[in-house]
Amino acid sequence: MDSKRAGNQTVVFGSPPVILASYSVVGPKEGQGPLGKTFNKIWKDQLNGEKSWELAESKMLQEALQGSIDEAGITKDRIDFMLAGDLLNQIVSSNFAARQIALPFIGVYGACSTMALSIALGSMLIDGGFAEYVLIGVSSHHDTAERQFRAPTEQGNQRAMSAQWTVTGAGSVLLGKQGVGPRVTAATIGRVIDYGETDANNMGSAMAPAVADTILNHFQDLKRTAQDYDHIASGDLGTVGIALAAEVLKQSGSDMGTVFTDCGIRIFDSTQDVHAGGSGCACSSVVFAGDLMQRLKAGELKRVMLVGSGALHSPTSALQGESIPGIGHAVVIEA
Template sequence: MILTLNGDELKMNLKRVGNQTMVFANPPVILASYSVVGPKEGQGPLGQSFHTVWEDGLHGEKSWEVAESKMLQAAMQGAIDQISFPKEQIDFMLAGDLLNQIISANYAARQLALPFIGIYGACSTMALGMALGSMLIDGGFARNVLVGASSHHDTAERQYRLPTEQGAQRAMSSQWTVTGAGSVLLGQFGQGPRITSATIGRVIDYAIKDVNNMGAAMAPAVADTILNHFLDMQLKPADYNLIASGDLGRIGLGLACELLKQSGMDIGTSFTDCGVMIYDESQDVHSGASGCGCSAVVFAGDIMQRIKAGELKKVMLVGSGALHSPTSALQGESIPGIGHAVVIEG
């Protein structure tokens, strides 16, 4: 690309491919990952893949909000401790959550005392953090970056819906917010899977207003990001062992598949959703799981284990987010969706 500035030509070597995708010249390494979950998540089909399972949602704290922040802190410290990494060599901490002003991440950052960049992408926060962390490292602005995200069933219910002690009836299209926090430590050098590319999504709004059907609101954005990734990279779904959206749930996953089909793409059998993977039907979560912690713990636990074991060679994680708030929902606004993708190669 050539820019003209005051008559002079300035040449730039962009690392972008197509409209929305970045290909990293020096792909960051995932040096370590760590996951902390609540009891319901530990009882699910992926229970053995998580590093720490809490016995209850409070874990001895005075509130669910304090517990969530402690959970995120534990996950991020866990990634550091897993390989006894020198904390002083971590240049940035990137983290976010679902609570107002991302308080879980803010208070975890207070304890970890690292240079902090708070991020918010709703439930796409983990994939967004991995993409931004990779950009910092590949761009030469950081050597090592710690990335994390969290959610908590009871904090999310209190903020977005109704306090759980009221025992309100949940719609069958609703999803169960994951109580969990996941973290990855990215490095410029080292051994491990590498993040080779990232596709930053566009905000897509199909005028969905039902806050009990997040999957329907997010599915168009996820489908759009997947389509644009393959268009930018000139690849096809068969080139990937696994394509995992963040938390579409069963309804959203089906809708995303249908939208891709209508666009002429056969996504095949490699496409699934972290919100479908983490619970089974016996756990009464209706459409599946949601929350920042959903894709964070599934990736940091199950998917990372399968990559390290050689079962998965090339994975696309597509974080999905519903960009609404309690205020916008009460004012009758629709729910915009976002999807951010990162590609990990073993």
């Protein structure tokens, strides 16, 4: 069998999977942001009738997954696998959503890089001949993440200016072997990079080196530059992280110009008091499932690279004084 590897870290799909449908559900703060009109559904509050934030997050993910199924117009029994992930311990939001969706389930954890990683893995399943349809969903919730990783929101702790606001939302896509829609043409699997950052309120700095490393290896593997893309979006580096990543890339000979943006910066605006921008699994998933997919379908964008960025720490590792490893996974989508 001919190798589909290109260089050290990249795979090029021989039969690029099609993104048949996408769906996004967000909370009220996200709906009030500059991308509000691009989301399929906006909740009126953080609970939406559920008894806990955790149950609300799982419900949000269920809605996004079902939304992609309905939009694609295929019956659920034709879907071979469901891939989903979130930020909570043991990815319980995804597990409970999978309990309701009732499809063969693969849980994925890549922290905030989970959307890009899941699209890469789902595309490998289809291009490898193991599946015809793969359903993908990723979620996060501001209040569940704050409770787990930092402090209960009821305490009203003052947030550092380098801190980011975890996005409340869920994004989903349905990949197919055939059909009409943007195609996933390549994926670059990132390496874990750790430069010793220990501040959980500055995750952009922790993730930036890994994102830069993945982009540089992607360019090297495919003999491309930033100018070969209409849009390169990191997942959630925020204002601090994207500035650092852009500087690392520039010093390494890759001037990103104006094509390099960040989902965490785009989802909120300066009036919403989110400090360094948005973060969380849902940050890149809802921006991709909403705004970027709409622009790809409209022909406004021809070739997009989504670089999911993840901070691979846990509450326990942070309390033990461990540093925060970073990861970046990239997928290329072409109209």
